[in-house]
Amino acid sequence: MLYFRQYRFDLASLSLYCEEEQIALRPKVAQLLSYFLTHPNQTVTREALLSALWQHGEFREAALTQSITELRQALNDSAQQPIFIKTVPQQGYHWICPVESPKKRRAEVLNKVTWAAVLMVFLTVGGVGMKTLFSADHVPFQSINKTRLIIFPLQNETGVDANAWWGYALEASLREQLHDQFQLLPKSQNAEFETEKNANKLTLTLKPMQQRFVLEAHYGNQTQQLVVEQLDEQFASVAGQLITQLNMHKQPQQSADTPINRGMSDYYRGVQALMEQGPKLAKAYFDAALLQMPNHVPSQLELAQLSWQMGEIEEAERRFAAISLTSAKVATQARFYLYYGEFYKARGQFTKALSQADQALLSAQRSQQVELIAMAYQLQADLYWTLQRWEAYQHAMNAAHTLIGSRSFAFSEARRSFYLANPPAAGPIEKTLLNLQNSRPVLEQAITYYQQTGQTMSLIQALFAYGQNYLVPVTITEPSLLRALALAKQGGYEFLEQQILSYLGFYYIQLHQGQTALQYLMQKRIDKRFLPSYEQQQLLIAMAYMDIALQSGDSEALQQAITAYKALLDSDYLYPVTRANVKLLFAWTWLKAGNLSAAEQLTQLAFADYQQLQLGEVETYAQYTQMYIHLLKNEPEQAILLMPTHSESQLVLLYGAVAAQMNHQEQLKQQLVAKLAELNNSGLLLTQLQQLEQQSATTPSVITGLIDAPYSVYCQSKWTIN
Template identity: 50%
Template sequence: MLLFGQFCFDSERLALYCGQREIALRPKVAQLLAYFVARPNELVKREAVLKDLWLHGEFREAALNQSITELRQALGDSAKRPLFIKTLPQQGYMWICDIKVTRCSRKRNRLLIGVALGVVLSLGSAAYMHSNSLFSYGQSQAQPQLIIHSMQNHTGVQAHAWWGYALEGVLRTRLQQDYQLLPKSRTPDYIDGVVKEAPQQFYLSLKPLQQRFLLQAELAGRRTEVIVEQLDDNFSDIAAQLIASLTDSSGFIADQPLLVNGLSDYYRGVQALTEYGPQLAKQYFEAALIHAPDHVPSRLELAQIAWLQGHIPEAKAHFSTIELSQTSQALRARYYLYLSTFEKALGEFEHAKHSGQLALTAAQKSQQIELIASAYQLIADIAWSTTQWQDYTHAMSAAYALIGSRSFAYSEAQRSFYLANPPAAGPQQKNTLNLAQSKEVLEAAVRYYRQTERQIDLARSLFAYGQNYLVPVSESEDSLLEALKIVSRSGDKYFQVQVLTYLGFYYIQLHRGDEALSYLNQVDINEAFTPAIEQLNVLKAMAYMDIGLTTDNHQPLQEAQRRLVRLLTNERTSEMTRANTKLLLAWVALKLGDVDNAESLTRTAFKAYKLSGLDDAVVYAKYTQMYIYLLRNEPNQALELIDFEQDKDAHLMLFYASVAAHMTQNDALLEQSKRMLGELQNSQLLLEQLGQFIQQPQRSAKLITELLDAPYSVYCQSKWILE
């Protein structure tokens, strides 16, 4: 045993103790601790840690940061005032606490240090042998992963399903000390083989049996059956029987009472929330509070339901009356996750950021991977909304390190509003790998949820699937409309607003502005949700603009102009929306022939994008300015804007560069830009336009306007991505 501070570390079992209490650590965090204690007072470089503990993985840096944070929290350590792990900027880390070894012979002492060293190093000769044998042993001692599947209800009465939710909740609570529990949301991954290495799996099924019920359970090859006389609050005792039959765990947690009056109503609410939505679930949570007024989980769900249905004062009242002092870390994490999401929806980003950090801290203390990943995803969403790109990248990388491509499947899809909500990288540089992985995950999720009663999960999966740009248009449209149908009857008004808003954007991409307006005009939302209101106003202006651009009708263009100017004069409009609005106004001005005004607006938008750190999204303003230079017969100025390395994937940049090269009779540059454009997918139409332009004996602004695609012709990239 290694002693440091108030802690004791068993380097053979990779177990950390404080007094008589074992502190739960993820296997990788325990290995990291062993790595540090094997090198007291030595500089440990980040590169060395990554090499020894994270041999592979796209997000090794984020995984190391996450593990360092968890280890510090387990030790009660601080990066600013360290007692154990000191950060040396630009160098690495140092273990600074004295280490003692329990009474053993000197030879044994050396062996213990060698064990700690061996589990994390791959060395030569004798040390290498220690590494192999001891690492395997350490891994066998780590908590096995377990996923508890939803109970299969074969009773023929869907109302009985609540009991399965209750039973699963008790099982999760009692097994978390012996297993690394994975969330049900990952069930599709393992059923459809998206993830190769499946964890242990806990199956439950309930069948009628002569006015009683037969509960069948299976875990890792073990099977058992229990006769259930009636479906009431007996799920706690039933869980204990299952654990005793199927595992070597006692499943007992003394400080966590499980019997609460009205708990059956709470789990009926959980079932209703999952299968039907908040409208039905609300009455069950209210009933639970009648029996147990201090039941925090029920009140927390009511707080969430209230704001999702647009009742903001009611939501605030629920949040303010919740007392967290006696709650578990997991429940505390959920509280701050719900609160932060609510604050983000209100546009209160500083409050949301603070609550998100509290959610992350509590989630890390709970050691529940899904909660930690959810907190990182929420922090990433907030960073996105406030254009904090470094924070966004770090948070999403950390989420990816924990739950893989599922972290992108639902989050990345939400950020595809481009000009209404521009990406950190422009549409030409969208991460195709992430989209491909997300598409696979979402396809599996849709198939799985179609076979269950979990309609809300199905709607979320359909919504995200419909936003993935690798999904064919015919499929994505059906997916979005099906999601809208489900959510419209769920009572989740905020979710309905999200789907309606995206459908508006979706039809704008297809240049079907009238259909876009038909969905955008259905949006009914509380004015307090300022980010959603702002986005809705931008999209309505874009829809009118689309109608005007595709029909050459000036009236819709003028309506778009009025709406965009109204956004600029509203002092509450965010800086990013102001930049987008100015670029949209520039495009309207170009269509109306007001080139001077278009250039002024474009330059302003360009500066705003630069100031916000949207270096890749600047491409919108760059190719607009190039087009203006071409209209003015200033091709040399247009060529000064092109960076062939940075803009190698930007269709219009290469297209306008090719036109400018021809106008300056620079044949070498023309061939280079044509070749690069031809290497991009969906560039054939642009190459045909270029060929026609080259054949013209005279070049004028009128010819450029009539023959070449203008910047606004692809303002949602529909020509290249959706079709």
């Protein structure tokens, strides 16, 4: 046992205590604390910590940073004014708090406590108490090494779908009663159980039996059957009996004599309906639950969430404001902040949303529920992305990945992928390719699992994310997206339906099917108060018209694109990254229309915006667009001056080679052609350069006829689409 300030740390069990209360730490965080306490008063490099605790793994650096943050939070420490962990710039960390051994701590106790006080203690607690006071082996709360456990959703074999609600209720009660005893793996990890070699599983099946029911449970090598007289609100008692029969060493929290709370059955019927039948039926059940339990926070939360997702913004605001968290469990508090944060995000109120996400993370960490913690990190990541805080975004996503693996990217990253896969893009592109590769098999497993278990909402989300993964062949992604849309419409999942319609608009623009894209985009019913979604719809409509014009030369579509882009730039609200993208897209539209002056002005404005926003990847798009404009204006020297020193952009190298040819700089041209030849998918561009060499003069008309324009990469028209 080691002591520091009001804390003590058991090296054997890696357990941290503050006075009489045990503080929960993730295993890696506990190992990190152990390392610091056994290396006090010395600077420990990050390399030493990584070597000791994270020998392998892609996200080692991020995992260390996250663990340092969690350890500081657990100790109420501050990086700015540290009491325990001091950051040493360019070196590592220094544990600055004195650490005491049991022997030293006992000596100090004896020196500080007067014999009169010791006598008082002896008289109060007796001889046994005196022995305990000075026992080096005394640990007030014995640490429990938690076993990993997955509770699978109940299989309803009664032949009556309406009975499924009871399974949701039983599972929730089992989780509540087993939370302290086991490390409960998230429900969404059930689909990946085969990879969880060190986890136990609890499977449940409900079968009919002569006007009764039999609950069959499998846990480890045990199989137990429990007769259930009726599927009522006594699920907590049933859960307790089941835990006892399976020797899971937890006493039931509710006895058969406990008064029945009738409203809970409606609540769990609402949970079932939300997952399987749709939000309208779920809303009716949650309303019924509140009639019997007016202060039931989980029901209030679900209704607040459903209200805004069904377009009832004022109702949602009223419901969120009316919720009191005074007596709510900490996990429920975390869900409140997550729901409220999502609501603010949908309204475009990103600062308020981030505040809720921060509160959600604190509550989730107190609850020790891994899935809630990961969800809070993912909400933070979404908001950091929106606010262009790239370093914080990567930190949050890596933290989620550390907690739950590739599943953390399966939905968040896939939803964002169409901004990354194609220009105009924003943010760290190189990371997303890897994330989407990892998420593909995860989503394939999830789709199969949700189909088997009948969880419609989760199935829609999985199909939607899978359809957005641009590493999956188009022949697979298109049916996945269309099936997700059909299920969302059928079940009345309006919020999901609107999201899928947005992506289908971009998806068909990507395939040069602008008219089809418009068909889906025009189906969207967006309240303008949901600013991000409304803005996205208007941008995609403009892009669809632009795509039609670029592909067919349709003058009417070209004019509609110009009108739409002007309206966007004139709007009172436009997200900064979107405004920069609109300027570049508008410039490409003017290029197609032949207005070089307007195109050049907008490109320069877009380039300045991208520099200010630190979006290096899309900055390149504006850069080579300016180069192309200089080529058309017969200004090859200006195009060469714009070239970045080091670039692996095909169009930068292509336009640079054309400018070098126009300026008779043969050596520069050959260098650029050689670099272009080293890149993937450059064969067609090299052919264009060869055709250009055969022309008697390099005029603007020849360039536009032979050389790809900047917008050719817009939908990967000359690039590989699987």
